[in-house]
Amino acid sequence: xxxxxxxxxxxxxxxxxxxxxxxxxxxxxxxxxxxxxxxxxxxxxxxxxxxxxxxxxxxxxxxxxxxxxxxxxxxxxxxxxxxxxxxxxxxxxxxxxxxxxxxxxxxxxxx
Numbered sequence: 741x742x743x744x745x746x747x748x749x750x751x752x753x754x755x756x757x758x759x760x761x762x763x764x765x766x767x768x769x770x771x772x773x774x775x776x777x778x779x780x781x782x783x784x785x786x787x788x789x790x791x792x793x794x795x796x797x798x799x800x801x802x803x804x805x806x807x808x809x810x811x812x813x814x815x816x817x818x819x820x821x822x823x824x825x826x827x828x829x830x831x832x833x834x835x836x837x838x839x840x841x842x843x844x845x846x847x848x849x850x851x
Contacts, residue, residue, distance in 0.1 A: 742843070742847075743776075743777070743778060744776075744777050744778075745777070745778045745779070745780050745799075745800070745828060746764075746768075746777060746778070746779050746780065747780045747782070747830050748761060748764075748779065748780070748781045748782065749782050750782045750783065750784045750786070753781065753783075753789065758789065758792055758793070758796075761779070761781065761793070761796075761798070762796060764779075765779060765796075765798070778799040778800060779798050779799050779800065780799065780800040780801070780802065780826070780828065781793055781798055781800070781801055781802065782802045783801055783802060783803045784803070784804055785803070785804055785805060787803070787805070787809070787813065790803050790813060791816065793822075794816055794817050794820045794822050795820070797820055797821070797822060798822065799822070799823065800822070800823050800824075800826045800828070801817065801822055801823070801824055801825075802824075802825055802826075803824060803825065810824075810825075831843075831846060
């Protein structure tokens, strides 16, 4: 019952562009149900990218800004039902040999 969240770093978007994320999401939607995964995108200080991703209704967005700008961006995201700066712990599984044991260990710590 673990919901996978795909974390996309800023440098990937900067290199591939916004269309890549949209196509990636469409490919996942063809294979899986919308409730089976979520997408988290790091926008850093690119507010134009943030607004475009809000329009595309990406599930979670991570943005860094001052408090005044952040409240404005959160208002925009709230109207489109997008969560800004979620408190999610990211687990990098790329260098782990026994993934099942690592996931079980993390789940024990959460409970």
